[in-house]
Amino acid sequence: MTVKCPKCGTPLDVRGLQPGSSFICQCGNTVGVPKGGLSRKMLYLLIAGGLVVLSCPCVGILAAVAIPNFMQYQGRARQAECKVHLKSFYTAQILHSESAEGYEPVLSKIGFSPERGNRYAYFAGAGPLEMRSSADPTGTEQAQAIGVDTFQLTDQAPITFEMLPPEVAQQVGLTGECPDCDITMVCAGNLDRDSTLDIWSVSLKDRTLTDGTHIAAGQRFQHVDDNME
Secondary structure (H helix, E strand, C coil): CEEECCCCCCEEECCCCCCCCEEECCCCCEEECCCCCCCHHHHHHHHHCCCCCCCCHHHHHHHHHHHHHHHHHHHHHHHHHHHHHHHHHHHHHHHHHCCCCCCCCCHHHHCCCCCCCCCEEEECCCCCEEECCCCCCECCCCCCEECCCCCCCCCCCCCCHHHCCHHHHCCCEEEEECCEEEEEEEEEECCCCCCCCEEEEEECCCEECCCCCEECCCCCEEEECCCCC
16 A cells, blocks of 8 residues: 655555554655545445445444435435325316315316326325226326325335325215315325325315314425435
C-alpha cells in the first residue's frame, strides 16, 4: 500500500506501518498512515441495502438502528401513492358534482384510474372490481374499485373489499340521498407483506367516526398504519 506525500507528491510505501501512525517524508513533511475502514455514510448505505455481514458488536448496533429506520422511510414513501390518489378522487368527484346531482361510485365515469404498478387497492363502493392481474386490466367499465397491480408487482397479493376491517368497510361508497349525499373512498395496501393492511380514506363531506374523531371533507385519514415494524 502506498500514499502520496501531500507536500511533495512522492509515493510512500506504508506497508507494515500501524494505521493512524505517522512518519517523516524525505522532504521533511509529516505524513499520516490512513486508518482504513468505511466512512459512516458508506456503512449506513451498506447496512440499509442489506450488504453488510454483521461481524462485530458495533456494526450490529448500527444495523439494529439503520435497518428499521430505512424500512419505515420506504413505507412512508409508498404511502404517498395512496394519499396522492385519494386527493385525485376527491377532486374528480367535486368536478363531477358540478355537472351532476351528487357523486359517482363508478370510477370510469369520473376518470379515476391510478397508473399501473399500484401497490394499493382503491374502493369507492362494494361493487365490481377492476382486476390488474394481467397486462390489460379487466372489468374497468363498471368498476367501483381497482385492485392491486399483481401483474407488475408479482410479490404483492390481491386485496379485496372483504379484507377491510368492518368499521372501515361500512364507510365505503355513497351514503345519504343525492344531491345531499356523501361518498367515501378507501385505499388499502400491504407494505411489508404481513397480516396488517395500511388503510386510508377520504370523504367529500365532513364526517365523525364512532370514537368521536372528526374528519374534515377532503382530509385523508389513516385508519390502520402498516408501519413496517
